[in-house]
Amino acid sequence: MTKAKTATEAKTDHEATGHDKAGHDKAGHDKAGHDEAGHEAANPKTAPHDDAHPSNAVKDPHDWTTGGETMTGAQASYLKTLCEEAKVEFDPGLTKAEASMKIDELRNSTGRGKDH
Numbered sequence: 001m002t003k004a005k006t007a008t009e010a011k012t013d014h015e016a017t018g019h020d021k022a023g024h025d026k027a028g029h030d031k032a033g034h035d036e037a038g039h040e041a042a043n044p045k046t047a048p049h050d051d052a053h054p055s056n057a058v059k060d061p062h063d064w065t066t067g068g069e070t071m072t073g074a075q076a077s078y079l080k081t082l083c084e085e086a087k088v089e090f091d092p093g094l095t096k097a098e099a100s101m102k103i104d105e106l107r108n109s110t111g112r113g114k115d116h
Contacts (some may be wrong), residue, residue, distance in 0.1 A: 067097030075099040082106035 012027050071079070072096050079099055083090040086106050094102060107113045 052098070061097035061100045064097050067100075068095050071096050071099035075103065079103055082110060082112060085110045085112065 075094075075096065076092065076099070079094070079102060080090050082103060083106065086109055088106070091102075
């Protein structure tokens with residue numbers, strides 16, 4: 001038999017997991033992202049947005065939390081291809097943010113990635 005938890009133990013569980021005994025987080029959403037009425041919680045990256053509620057899906061590379069880290073392998077690979085097409089030297093020491101901006105620059109100059 002399992003022993004019933006005291007209010008203190010239940011509170012401690014909630015603090016440790018961020019979910020109450022019914023599995024809801026502090027905002028009232030369950031682990032699948034549904035609120036208490038069963039409605040799916042809005043995802044700020046996919047929810048409709050306007051000037052009053054802009055999307056956070058696209059950020060300026062200067063504002064990236066990890067923008068100062070070394071560029072990813074995917075960025076390096078794509079950037080090498082763009083550099084070859086544009087006949088410019090590839091810089092392997094770019095950060096994620098710098099690589100993103102360079103990719104945008106080279107896509108614009110080469111026309112690569114634009115819909116025709």
